Amino acid sequence: xxxxxxxxxxxxxxxxxxxxxxxxxxxxxxxxxxxxxxxxxxxxxxxxxxxxxxxxxxxxxxxxxxxxxxxxxxxxxxxxxxxxxxxxxxxxxxxxxxxxxxxxxxxxxxxxxxxxxxxxxxxxxxxxxxxxxxxxxxxxxxxxxxxxxxxxxxxxxxxxxxxxxxxxxxxxxxxxxxxxxxxxxxxxx
Amino acid sequence: xxxxxxxxxxxxxxxxxxxxxxxxxxxxxxxxxxxxxxxxxxxxxxxxxxxxxxxxxxxxxxxxxxxxxxxxxxxxxxxxxxxxxxxxxxxxxxxxxxxxxxxxxxxxxxxxxxxxxxxxxxxxxxxxxxxxxxxxxxxxxxxxxxxxxxxxxxxxxxxxxxxxxxxxxxxxxxxxxxxxxxxxxxxxx
Amino acid sequence: xxxxxxxxxxxxxxxxxxxxxxxxxxxxxxxxxxxxxxxxxxxxxxxxxxxxxxxxxxxxxxxxxxxxxxxxxxxxxxxxxxxxxxxxxxxxxxxxxxxxxxxxxxxxxxxxxxxxxxxxxxxxxxxxxxxxxxxxxxxxxxxxxxxxxxxxxxxxxxxxxxxxxxxxxxxxxxxxxxxxxxxxxxxxx
Amino acid sequence: xxxxxxxxxxxxxxxxxxxxxxxxxxxxxxxxxxxxxxxxxxxxxxxxxxxxxxxxxxxxxxxxxxxxxxxxxxxxxxxxxxxxxxxxxxxxxxxxxxxxxxxxxxxxxxxxxxxxxxxxxxxxxxxxxxxxxxxxxxxxxxxxxxxxxxxxxxxxxxxxxxxxxxxxxxxxxxxxxxxxxxxxxxxxx
DNA sequence: TATGAATGAGCTTTCATTCAT
DNA sequence: CATGAATGAAAGCTCATTCAT
Numbered sequence: 001x002x003x004x005x006x007x008x009x010x011x012x013x014x015x016x017x018x019x020x021x022x023x024x025x026x027x028x029x030x031x032x033x034x035x036x037x038x039x040x041x042x043x044x045x046x047x048x049x050x051x052x053x054x055x056x057x058x059x060x061x062x063x064x065x066x067x068x069x070x071x072x073x074x075x076x077x078x079x080x081x082x083x084x085x086x087x088x089x090x091x092x093x094x095x096x097x098x099x100x101x102x103x104x105x106x107x108x109x110x111x112x113x114x115x116x117x118x119x120x121x122x123x124x125x126x127x128x129x130x131x132x133x134x135x136x137x138x139x140x141x142x143x144x145x146x147x148x149x150x151x152x153x154x155x156x157x158x159x160x161x162x163x164x165x166x167x168x169x170x171x172x173x174x175x176x177x178x179x180x181x182x183x184x185x186x187x188x189x
Numbered sequence: 190x191x192x193x194x195x196x197x198x199x200x201x202x203x204x205x206x207x208x209x210x211x212x213x214x215x216x217x218x219x220x221x222x223x224x225x226x227x228x229x230x231x232x233x234x235x236x237x238x239x240x241x242x243x244x245x246x247x248x249x250x251x252x253x254x255x256x257x258x259x260x261x262x263x264x265x266x267x268x269x270x271x272x273x274x275x276x277x278x279x280x281x282x283x284x285x286x287x288x289x290x291x292x293x294x295x296x297x298x299x300x301x302x303x304x305x306x307x308x309x310x311x312x313x314x315x316x317x318x319x320x321x322x323x324x325x326x327x328x329x330x331x332x333x334x335x336x337x338x339x340x341x342x343x344x345x346x347x348x349x350x351x352x353x354x355x356x357x358x359x360x361x362x363x364x365x366x367x368x369x370x371x372x373x374x375x376x377x378x
Numbered sequence: 379x380x381x382x383x384x385x386x387x388x389x390x391x392x393x394x395x396x397x398x399x400x401x402x403x404x405x406x407x408x409x410x411x412x413x414x415x416x417x418x419x420x421x422x423x424x425x426x427x428x429x430x431x432x433x434x435x436x437x438x439x440x441x442x443x444x445x446x447x448x449x450x451x452x453x454x455x456x457x458x459x460x461x462x463x464x465x466x467x468x469x470x471x472x473x474x475x476x477x478x479x480x481x482x483x484x485x486x487x488x489x490x491x492x493x494x495x496x497x498x499x500x501x502x503x504x505x506x507x508x509x510x511x512x513x514x515x516x517x518x519x520x521x522x523x524x525x526x527x528x529x530x531x532x533x534x535x536x537x538x539x540x541x542x543x544x545x546x547x548x549x550x551x552x553x554x555x556x557x558x559x560x561x562x563x564x565x566x567x
Numbered sequence: 568x569x570x571x572x573x574x575x576x577x578x579x580x581x582x583x584x585x586x587x588x589x590x591x592x593x594x595x596x597x598x599x600x601x602x603x604x605x606x607x608x609x610x611x612x613x614x615x616x617x618x619x620x621x622x623x624x625x626x627x628x629x630x631x632x633x634x635x636x637x638x639x640x641x642x643x644x645x646x647x648x649x650x651x652x653x654x655x656x657x658x659x660x661x662x663x664x665x666x667x668x669x670x671x672x673x674x675x676x677x678x679x680x681x682x683x684x685x686x687x688x689x690x691x692x693x694x695x696x697x698x699x700x701x702x703x704x705x706x707x708x709x710x711x712x713x714x715x716x717x718x719x720x721x722x723x724x725x726x727x728x729x730x731x732x733x734x735x736x737x738x739x740x741x742x743x744x745x746x747x748x749x750x751x752x753x754x755x756x
Numbered sequence: 757t758a759t760g761a762a763t764g765a766g767c768t769t770t771c772a773t774t775c776a777t
Numbered sequence: 778c779a780t781g782a783a784t785g786a787a788a789g790c791t792c793a794t795t796c797a798t
Contacts, residue, residue, distance in 0.1 A: 005762085019299070020212075020298075021210050021211070021212060021298070023210055023211075023212030024298075026787085028788085028789090036763085037762060037764060038789090038790085039763055039792080040762055043761070047789075105294065110208070110213070144357055146356050147351075147357060147363060149347075150350075150367075151344045151374070154344040154348065155339050155341075155343040159336060159339040161343075162336075162338075165297060167335050168333055168336060168339075174332060178339075181332075181375060184373045186370060189373070194778095194779090215770085216772055216773080217772090225779080226780035227773085227780080227781065228773085228779070228782095229778085229779055229781095231772090231774080236772075237772065237773090397677070399676070400590075400591070401588055402588075404767065405769080406766095406768095415784040416768090416784080417785065425768075425769075426769090487588070488587055519744065521744055525726060525729075527729075528725040528728075528729055528735075529748050529749070532722040532724060532728075533717050533752070534717075534721070535721060535725070536716075536724070537714060537718075540713045540717055552711060552714060555714075556710070556714055556717075559710075559752040559753060560718070560752060562756070563722070563751055563752035593791085593793080594792070605759080609795080610757070610758070614794075615794090
């Protein structure tokens with residue numbers, strides 16, 4: 001199936017970690033799902049902890065690349081910036097819902113190392129900057145930045161958790177409406 | 190310390206499950222934290238899975254009791270109802286942050302049984318009804334109900350996750366502002 | 379059989395390490411021989427390496443106690459001192475041949491830690507002192523002390539290795555003769 | 568480096584087996600030290616056990632060749648014969664200390680096969696014959712032959728173990744003296 | 757012929773669970 | 778009732794061996 005074994009392992013691990021968590025996923029489960037021998041995993045990753053961190057960092061990397069935050073002109077209209085970011089968030093969720101939920105549920109776990117944690121914080125920092133920029137320009141509410149993130153990112157994450165669980169149908173119209181709602185939550189009326 | 194051993198075990202399990210997850214927490218860890226013998230846990234719970242489900246149901250129960258949804262008059266002003274619920278959510282988070290985060294991170298786990306899942310869904314149903322009521326009365330946006338829940342409850346949960354992580358300072362003013370934001374997200378302008 | 383499990387484990391490990399070496403002995407083998415569960419071994423020893431070092435130190439301890447070097451009067455006749463030590467060496471070999479051969483074959487292995495190594499060196503030091511004393515008094519040859527030890531202890535160890543292998547019959551007469559031979563090897567004619 | 572891969576493998580294996588024992592040495596370790604691929608080892612040896620036996624037999628062979636026992640005239644002076652053998656033992660130790668210690672520590676191991684064991688016994692037999700010859704001629708003590716071997720060969724082996732460990736300095740004078748000591752141990756006074 | 761990626765049997769170790777005290 | 782020593786099934790991991798290249 002998969003020509004690159006390392007990727008097959010990461011893919012299998014992502015699906016399983018997202019579904020069963022780190023400690024609830026055994027190495028044989030990953031090997032089985034990835035269609036490789038259990039020993040093969042150790043040719044690519046020193047141990048299970050190294051694997052979960054490599055995976056975490058890869059997911060964060062993909063998330064960053066999808067957001068393409070550097071393409072945003074900070075001087076452009078705030079609502080447009082918000083629209084751009086929200087579109088990208090949705091794109092990432094659509095492309096790699098496992099990665100999104102994996103990052104969200106593992107970012108503060110005890111087995112996540114300093115490098116991984118820093119990568120994640122770097123990602124969040126870009127969102128924080130946009131919020132700060134909006135606050136500075138008097139367009140976004142003067143709340144603590146992380147509260148603003150909770151309002152938008154928290155809502156976004158739960159939205160896709162519910163979609164993933166089959167409790168909610170994804171549609172362009174709904175997502176457009178939710179974007180508007182999130183913006184209403186943080187903008188100054 | 191704790192006169193009631195069953196409660197001591199549940200309390201210890203809650204703290205540990207919240208911190209390390211279900212599979213990352215060992216029974217001896219729980220016994221140690223609860224200051225009881227490992228064997229004692231099996232006098233109160235058939236096994237680890239029974240324990241986690243009993244705990245989950247207890248947390249959901251406490252959450253329900255805190256919300257006191259039955260006190261709300263469905264015919265009263267929607268904004269007032271929302272205010273009441275939001276206050277109660279905050280009260281629960283303040284009283285038992287571990288329980289809130291435990292429910293949130295474990296509600297769809299593989300070891301959560303049907304009874305537990307139903308209890309959780311019952312809880313969510315009350316929130317759903319309020320949203321539905323608001324939609325029926327033309328005060329709240331006509332989005333799928335679960336999308337509305339994501340907007341409010343998703344934001345709320347992440348807010349307290351960040352507070353718990355020490356990234357955000359909790360204050361009356363901030364919470365009042367966040368409540369207003371959540372309301373702005375779902376109300377019809 | 380064995381009332382004390384820790385001792386049963388050490389006894390089983392000694393026999394197996396002596397026969398098959400450290401890496402050639404598996405923990406299940408030890409558990410099986412000691413008639414305990416594999417997990418039980420880890421209640422008494424942190425890991426296999428801790429076990430082998432605890433065993434080594436215990437063997438050295440027993441060896442030291444058997445030699446009772448402190449009972450020797452350094453001013454007494456050198457030949458009498460030699461006789462006393464040789465008798466004690468034989469006693470140890472007769473009582474605990476496994477321990478003797480285990481010490482001999484493992485004392486410089488890579489898994490033997492500093493504490494164990496020091497314990498062994500302490501033991502050898504007592505033999506070295508006796509040799510030195512004999513040299514000082516002009517009774518024993520003026521060779522490097524470790525060469526004298528090789529002459530006596532090397533011969534002694536191989537003697538019991540051959541006895542243990544069934545290639546040589548142990549008898550009072552033979553041992554008396556060997557003692558005489560060892561003395562002849564090191565004394566000044 | 569090494570033109571002959573088979574020899575490179577045997578050389579690497581000898582050094583590693585001497586240092587870490589058979590079970591403590593992995594095939595990749597040997598491959599790495601010999602600068603060949605792991606698979607290459609299996610082109611020259613059926614498996615690890617075949618390899619260790621081939622190595623053992625080669626070491627015994629070299630030992631035999633160094634001793635050149637056939638050059639000894641059994642009717643010549645006993646002390647001269649002893650001197651000749653001792654010289655040869657030292658030569659072997661100087662030339663190939665690893666081989667000497669490897670033979671000594673592995674000759675009764677569980678993975679040593681019948682052929683290897685016989686080769687070793689053949690080697691020892693030559694020493695035994697010399698001792699027997701000396702006993703017959705009334706020059707060497709009437710002890711069991713293997714006890715005589717223990718006296719000489721046991722001392723000799725430990726001497727070089729200590730030299731190898733850096734605890735003892737090798738010198739012509741010392742070796743001459745040790746030879747004399749060994750002779751004194753077994754000769755009839 | 758030479759290789760080293762891949763494998764799975766089997767190793768060391770952990771931990772949910774039991775039971776004698 | 779309460780305990781924690783004991784257990785063995787199953788986890789994480791290693792390594793002798795194979796085989797496609």
